[in-house]
Amino acid sequence: MRSVRTVVFVAPFPLPTTLEFARAVGNLPGVRVIGVVMKPPPKPSQWGFHAIETVADALDVGQLEAAVSRIQARYGRVHRLLGVLEDVQLQLSVVRERMSIPGPTPQVTQRFRDKGHMKDALRAAGLPCARHARVQSAEDAWAFVEKVGFPVVMKPPAGAGCRATWRVSSPQDLVQALAEYRPGPNRTVLAEEFLTGAEYSLETLTIGGEPRFWSVTRYYPSPLEAMERNWIQWCVVLPRERDTPLFHRARDLGVAAVKALGLQDGITHMEWFHRPDGSLAIGEIAARPPGARIVQLTSLAYEFDLRHAWARAVVDGAFDGPWQRTGAAGVAFLRGQGAGRVRSVEGLDAAQARMGALVVDRQLPVPGQPRSQGYEGEGWVVVSHPETAQVRKALFDLITTVKVTYGT
16 A cells, blocks of 8 residues: 655645645645645645644745654655745755755756846757846946847846836836846846747646646736736737647747756746747746646646646656647736726626626626736636637627726
8 A cells, every 4th residue: 555645835825826736736646735834724624734834934944944844753754845836946945955855956946936047047058038137236237238228127036927027118217227126246136138029928747857748828918018007907818729830839949948947847837929030039937837827727728637737747756648728718817097996897797798608717806905016907707718719809808898997
C-alpha cells in the first residue's frame, strides 16, 4: 500500500482562486495537505486541508521554515512544498533547498521572479525580449533612454500583473517616474524597451523539463493599456483555433523559454507580443498559474481541470493529456468611469438577453463595493461557445451594454 504523502501548501491570503489549487492537491490519491496561512479560511476541510498551520507572516522565510519543520516533526517527511502566489515563490524555493524538499531551486525561481535575470537568461539563449537595464540612479535611467529611445517601461524587478508599472513617454514622464521610484544602490528599478503589437499569453505544463501542454490566449487590450485607462472593460479570449503558424511560432518560443529558465515540473504563464513587423517577443514569463480567469478559460475550452493537471505535475511528476480544444472561451472584466463605490450596474438584463446560454459563470459588481485599483475591475463574466467569433461577439456585446457607475 502506498504511504500517505504530506504536501505543504502555502497560501498567505486564502482567496478562493488560491484555495482551489490546494483542493486540487488534496484530491490526489494518497496526499495529505497541510496549509500554512496567516488567516485560516472558513471550513478548511472543504478546500482539501487536513490541518492548518498559522504564521504571522507567510512571506517570511524564517517563519515558513519553522512552520514546515513543525509539520515535518508531526507528520513525517514533507513530499512537496507548494504555493501559487507570485510573491511567495522565492521564499518557498529557499525553504525547499534548506530542507531538501524537491521542487524549483532558488536559482531557477530567481530567473522567473527577477525580470532582469529572466531577460538576461532569455537573451543568452537567443530568444527575443525587450532590451532592459537595472536602474540605480537617474544617470542610469537617462543613459538607457538615450540608448533605446522613448517610450520605455519602468517597473520593480519582481513585480507582477502590471503592479507599479509606468509607461515613460517623455523626459517629463521620466522625471516623474524617478521621483516615484527613487532608485538607489539598494533600490533597483528595471527599465525596459516598450514593446508594441498584439499581446497574448502562452501557458505550458512542464514535466521532467519538457513542456507537454500549451495554450494561447489573446488580451484586448494589453494589461498596461487597461491600467492606464481605468474605464476600459478588459477582455481575454482563448480561441478554439490553435494550430496556426503564429501560434506554433509562439509555442516554440515558449518551449525554448521554459528550457532556458530551467523549470522541471510546473506551469508557466508567458506574456508575448506579435509585433507590427511580424516578429515575436517575450514580455515576461512566470512559473505559476495565470490569473485573469485564464485557468477557468483553459479548463472550459479543453474540457479538463487545469488545476488538477497542475497538481499532477508538481506532486506526481505526471501528465494525463493530451487534451483537445472543443471550443473557445473568454472573460470580460467589469468596471467604468469615476471614483468611490459602485452605485449601480446598468444593462445586465439586455446583455443577458443577447448572450443567452453563452454565459457560464459570473461575479457581478455589487452596489457599495469599493472601486478596485486593478484592471480586473469589480466583477467579471465568463462566456463559452464552440466558435471563437461567437465568444468575441458576446464579449463585445457585454462591454458595450453593461455600464458600471460609481459615487460616494
